[in-house]
Amino acid sequence: MFQNNFSTYTVSEIRPKGLKSKIDGxxxxSIDGRLVQKFNTSLEKYAISNQPAGAYLIKINSNNKISVNQLIKK
Structure with a gap:
């Protein structure tokens, strides 16, 4: 399990911090479990400006490990 590496809120992008291995995806x-966005590449930042304000779960796949974190977009 990874530590929560995301800010509590963001405006238009998320920037993973502190990960020592490459992000695979x-x-x-959405909070009701629907997949709303997917990235299959390792980037420095991930644009989420097309998502409305609300609560989200972020599933990070890195080095064959999976972490789930919460994001509140205001």
Whole structure:
């Protein structure tokens, strides 16, 4: 399990911090469990400006490990 490496809120992008290995993919889920956005590449930042304000779950796949974190977009 990774530590929560995301800010509590963001405006238009998320920037993972403190990960020592490459991110293999990120999936963003609405709080009701629907997949709303998916990234299959390792980037420095991930644009989420097309998502409305609300609570989301972020599933991070890195080095064959999976972490789920919460994001509140204001």
């Amino acid at each position: 990120i999936e963003i889920y």
